Amino acid sequence: MIVFETIRWKNFLSTGQQFTEVNLSESPSTLIVGNNGAGKSTILDALCFVLFNKPFRKITKPQLMNSVNERELLVEVQFKIGTISYKIVRGIKPTVFEIYRNDELVDQNAANKDYQKYLEQSVLKLNYKSFTQVVILGSSTFVPFMQLPAGHRREVIEDLLDIQIFSQMNGLLKERIKDAKDEQRQCEYELELAQTKVDMQVRNIANLESVDKQHIENQQQKFVANEDRIVDINLRIKEVEKDISIIEPEIQKLDHAVEKHEKFKDMKSKIYHKLNTSKKNYDFFVENQTCPTCTQEIDKDLRQYKQAELNQKCVELTDAGSQIMGQINTLNKNIKELRQKASQINEYRYEIQSLTKEEMLLLKDNTSIMTEVGSDTSNLEKEKQDLETMTQALDNKLISCSNINKQTDHLKTVANLLKDGGIKTKIISKFIPLINQRINKYLQSMDFYVNFTLDDSFNEKILSRFRDDFSYASFSEGEKQKIDLALLFTWREVAALKNSVSTNLLLLDEVFDSSLDQSATDELMRILKGLGEKTNLFVISHKGEVLYDKFERIVEFSKEGDFSTMSAVQG
Numbered sequence: 001m002i003v004f005e006t007i008r009w010k011n012f013l014s015t016g017q018q019f020t021e022v023n024l025s026e027s028p029s030t031l032i033v034g035n036n037g038a039g040k041s042t043i044l045d046a047l048c049f050v051l052f053n054k055p056f057r058k059i060t061k062p063q064l065m066n067s068v069n070e071r072e073l074l075v076e077v078q079f080k081i082g083t084i085s086y087k088i089v090r091g092i093k094p095t096v097f098e099i100y101r102n103d104e105l106v107d108q109n110a111a112n113k114d115y116q117k118y119l120e121q122s123v124l125k126l127n128y129k130s131f132t133q134v135v136i137l138g139s140s141t142f143v144p145f146m147q148l149p150a151g152h153r154r155e156v157i158e159d160l161l162d163i164q165i166f167s168q169m170n171g172l173l174k175e176r177i178k179d180a181k182d183e184q185r186q187c188e189y190e191l192e193l194a195q196t197k198v199d200m201q202v203r204n205i206a207n208l209e210s211v212d213k214q215h216i217e218n219q220q221q222k223f224v225a226n227e228d229r230i231v232d233i234n235l236r237i238k239e240v241e242k243d244i245s246i247i248e249p250e251i252q253k254l255d256h257a258v259e260k261h262e263k264f265k266d267m268k269s270k271i272y273h274k275l276n277t278s279k280k281n282y283d284f285f286v287e288n289q290t291c292p293t294c295t296q297e298i299d300k301d302l303r304q305y306k307q308a309e310l311n312q313k314c315v316e317l318t319d320a321g322s323q324i325m326g327q328i329n330t331l332n333k334n335i336k337e338l339r340q341k342a343s344q345i346n347e348y349r350y351e352i353q354s355l356t357k358e359e360m361l362l363l364k365d366n367t368s369i370m371t372e373v374g375s376d377t378s379n380l381e382k383e384k385q386d387l388e389t390m391t392q393a394l395d396n397k398l399i400s401c402s403n404i405n406k407q408t409d410h411l412k413t414v415a416n417l418l419k420d421g422g423i424k425t426k427i428i429s430k431f432i433p434l435i436n437q438r439i440n441k442y443l444q445s446m447d448f449y450v451n452f453t454l455d456d457s458f459n460e461k462i463l464s465r466f467r468d469d470f471s472y473a474s475f476s477e478g479e480k481q482k483i484d485l486a487l488l489f490t491w492r493e494v495a496a497l498k499n500s501v502s503t504n505l506l507l508l509d510e511v512f513d514s515s516l517d518q519s520a521t522d523e524l525m526r527i528l529k530g531l532g533e534k535t536n537l538f539v540i541s542h543k544g545e546v547l548y549d550k551f552e553r554i555v556e557f558s559k560e561g562d563f564s565t566m567s568a569v570q571g
Contacts, residue, residue: 027553034557039564130159282310442486
């Protein structure tokens with residue numbers, strides 16, 4: 001059982017910087033009064049906000065912040081479950097969300113979404129919808145049980161009966177079924193692959209067994225032809241190597257001939273330079289009788305002597321140049337021949353390289369032929385052994401896939417049991433008669449004599465004394481409220497049977513201010529007083545003067561300036 005002890009808030013709606021604190025377990029019955037806008041219903045919004053991060057009424061979270069202070073909104077609630085004490089703290093600007101268990105902060109490493117999930121599933125064991133159906137009734141923005149969609153009605157009942165674990169299990173099981181189906185598909189793929197390998201190996205063995213003597217003879221003939229070609233290649237290589245050995249020594253003379261050729265070219269250049277100089281000097285003495293520099297006449301005998309001397313030197317240089325040109329021409333011819341022989345050697349070496357490569361390929365081919373011909377039988381046996389291994393792997397995969405299929409079918413069977421129409425429905429069906437009996441008991445106590453029943457899908461069937469068929473929507477607002485109250489009290493009884501989701505707290509917002517007549521009001525008070533000492537009732541009402549004597553504690557909210565304040569009238 002959840003026993004709420006205290007709640008306090010500040011900078012929440014019209015509440016200022018000072019905490020407003022309410023003891024939730026002190027008095028069996030508390031009446032909250034005040035004018036419109038004074039802040040009477042703030043306790044509803046504060047309680048829902050601190051527990052579920054959203055207010056009871058249709059107010060956005062930014063609107064919860066006090067418009068004057070605009071910061072440090074904080075709500076704290078304390079409660080006990082058995083011997084364990086809890087405190088929940090939630091705030092805005094700064095954002096705060098803390099859960100204390102026996103005064104120790106619960107690990108906050110999880111994301112806020114998961115932290116909230118822990119609070120609802122592991123601590124409260126109630127979500128917002130279920131909490132509001134068990135703890136709170138009234139307010140114009142509240143959606144009663146009968147106005148909830150069928151799915152939400154089921155959620156409420158599952159929480160009250162503490163069977164939501166089956167829904168959680170079903171969710172986990174769906175993931176497991178998805179994984180199992182993926183595993184199934186993977187196994188089927190691997191099975192197909194294994195079967196393909198076996199089929200290919202069977203065909204391979206059949207091909208090997210079809211190899212006949214003709215194939216072997218063809219291979220043998222090819223082997224002999226290759227050997228013959230290898231012999232021819234080796235003979236040709238020897239011939240070429242012999243030619244190279246003859247030519248190669250001559251090639252060694254090439255460098256010397258080139259060197260000698262360069263020397264003769266240099267000598268030729270020098271001789272022709274001297275020859276040109278001698279010709280110029282000879283022409284000078286032929287053409288000039290006086291010195292161009294000093295203008296003195298040149299001696300005739302000297303001129304004749306120089307002419308004869310220079311002429312003789314030109315003849316000698318010309319002869320020498322002719323001899324050197326002869327040597328150069330001879331060397332040019334030799335060099336050309338030697339370079340042709342060098343080119344021939346390169347061709348010979350390329351031929352040897354090509355022949356050697358061909359020989360290697362032929363030797364490799366013959367090796368393959370010898371291996372193929374010599375190992376036909378052994379290869380066949382090996383392939384048959386491989387087939388046995390592949391067949392065994394196929395059999396194992398068949399067994400594995402069969403087991404996976406069985407497991408998947410088992411999971412699907414369990415999933416069907418966990419669906420809404422499965423085990424949960426059977427459990428709910430056992431409680432439906434009790435639920436219907438308690439609903440009608442409370443309706444009759446409020447002088448509302450109809451036969452109200454809910455089926456397994458939580459659709460209502462309402463019959464009058466005269467067997468007229470009605471629906472919830474067809475009744476007046478006062479009659480609807482009686483039904484809502486009957487359902488609220490019934491849910492609290494059911495929750496009490498499942499102690500994990502029951503609570504001491506009951507909040508009624510403006511229930512007495514609506515369409516209830518005096519007799520219904522008196523009967524409602526009688527029912528409320530009969531809820532027992534474990535219930536702490538809070539009623540929010542405008543009819544303070546009418547209800548004062550019916551409650552042990554009166555709390556009044558008033559507006560002073562922009563802020564709401566709380567004061568005790570009695571109790």
